[in-house]
Amino acid sequence: MATVYAFVAHSDGVLDDSAAELAAAAKKFTDAPVTAIVTGSGVDAAAAKAAELFPAVWKIDAAELAYPNAEVVRKALLNNLDAGAVVLMAHNTFGMDLAPGLAVKIGGAFVADVVDIEGADGDTLKVIRQEYGGVVSTHVTVDMSAGAVVTIRPGAVAAEEGAAAAGGAIEAKAAGDVSAKRKFIEIREPEAGDVDITKAEVLVSIGRGIEDQDNIELAHELAKAIGSQAEVACSRPIVDAKWMDASRQVGTSGKTVKPKVYLAMGISGSFQHMGGIKGGVIIAVNKNPNAPIFQVANVGIEADILEFIPELTEALGDL
Numbered sequence: 001m002a003t004v005y006a007f008v009a010h011s012d013g014v015l016d017d018s019a020a021e022l023a024a025a026a027k028k029f030t031d032a033p034v035t036a037i038v039t040g041s042g043v044d045a046a047a048a049k050a051a052e053l054f055p056a057v058w059k060i061d062a063a064e065l066a067y068p069n070a071e072v073v074r075k076a077l078l079n080n081l082d083a084g085a086v087v088l089m090a091h092n093t094f095g096m097d098l099a100p101g102l103a104v105k106i107g108g109a110f111v112a113d114v115v116d117i118e119g120a121d122g123d124t125l126k127v128i129r130q131e132y133g134g135v136v137s138t139h140v141t142v143d144m145s146a147g148a149v150v151t152i153r154p155g156a157v158a159a160e161e162g163a164a165a166a167g168g169a170i171e172a173k174a175a176g177d178v179s180a181k182r183k184f185i186e187i188r189e190p191e192a193g194d195v196d197i198t199k200a201e202v203l204v205s206i207g208r209g210i211e212d213q214d215n216i217e218l219a220h221e222l223a224k225a226i227g228s229q230a231e232v233a234c235s236r237p238i239v240d241a242k243w244m245d246a247s248r249q250v251g252t253s254g255k256t257v258k259p260k261v262y263l264a265m266g267i268s269g270s271f272q273h274m275g276g277i278k279g280g281v282i283i284a285v286n287k288n289p290n291a292p293i294f295q296v297a298n299v300g301i302e303a304d305i306l307e308f309i310p311e312l313t314e315a316l317g318d319l
């Protein structure tokens with residue numbers, strides 16, 4: 001099998017959680033050393049962190065790589081990767097942008113949004129993907145003989161499984177010619193919202209199952225009954241409907257949260273939503289017994305939230 005690489009996401013010298021997950025994912029199909037690739041401008045700290053997870057690290061450090069422009073990063077990778085390379089990366093917004101074109105340029109296979117890796121038989125990689133919003137799993141084989149780019153869903157592969165490989169040697173690589181047609185202009189930070197849901201110990205998070213804007217008050221009353229450590233969060237349709245501020249949205253295009261308890265009320269469990277929950281006990285309440293969230297929740301309750309929430313609020317009020 002060709003060399004396996006893991007393209008590592010990072011910000012301000014801190015590795016994204018997906019880095020350790022990629023290390024674990026690689027171990028599921030190869031015993032060979034995996035090389036992490038860290039790109040950017042001034043990435044010494046991130047490369048050092050990557051060396052704690054991977055036996056080898058490529059550091060591609062150039063001013064042109066300071067901003068997340070997939071066209072530029074793709075060129076820097078192609079200027080360094082050997083023929084037939086197998087590249088893993090997170091299925092996040094940047095990975096979705098970078099991966100398909102990289103696979104085309106490598107001339108290898110492309111498989112997106114993998115949730116698990118079953119192993120490899122020679123040059124055939126066996127992966128699992130999901131269809132129909134997570135209701136159906138599909139088992140897919142990938143011919144890696146001419147190389148491959150595989151994006152892996154953040155949070156799908158447990159990081160601990162790959163934690164042992166450490167002490168990697170860091171090798172500096174030149175970005176080479178990365179001239180691009182696409183120009184990155186700026187990052188605009190969202191305005192601060194009225195609450196910071198990332199700091200809450202308990203989140204009462206509501207989804208489309210709340211049905212009506214007027215019912216949101218039920219979630220606020222429950223959070224109040226739980227106490228000062230609780231806040232109300234939501235899924236994206238609630239923000240899209242302008243029922244709540246975007247600062248309360250949990251997910252890949254919203255906030256990443258780490259509460260002790262996450263009460264998912266009428267939320268189906270899309271990977272874009274679950275990708276924003278990094279820890280804690282997930283208690284899901286949903287009236288559909290087949291809702292995908294029941295596959296990942298620690299506790300699942302089949303109930304109508306419009307009845308369940310007031311009952312729980314009342315019970316807490318009686319304490």
Ligand SMILES: Cc1cc2nc3c(=O)[nH]c(=O)nc-3n(C[C@H](O)[C@H](O)[C@H](O)COP(=O)(O)OP(=O)(O)OC[C@H]3O[C@@H](n4cnc5c(N)ncnc54)[C@H](O)[C@@H]3O)c2cc1C
Pocket residue numbers: 206207208209210211234235236237238249250251252253254255265266267268269270272273276285286287288291303304305306
């Ligand atoms: C690029 C991209 C980025 C995205 N980013 C995000 C993101 O950051 N965060 C996010 O949340 N989504 C995000 N999404 C949207 C995501 O794909 C889902 O559409 C969304 O998470 C679904 O929200 P939901 O679970 O509230 O709604 P639905 O999927 O409609 O689920 C509603 C659930 O409520 C249940 N329900 C209905 N009524 C009741 C009731 N009375 N009692 C109990 N249960 C009930 C239903 O059974 C269902 O399971 C993104 C999508 C894309 C394409």
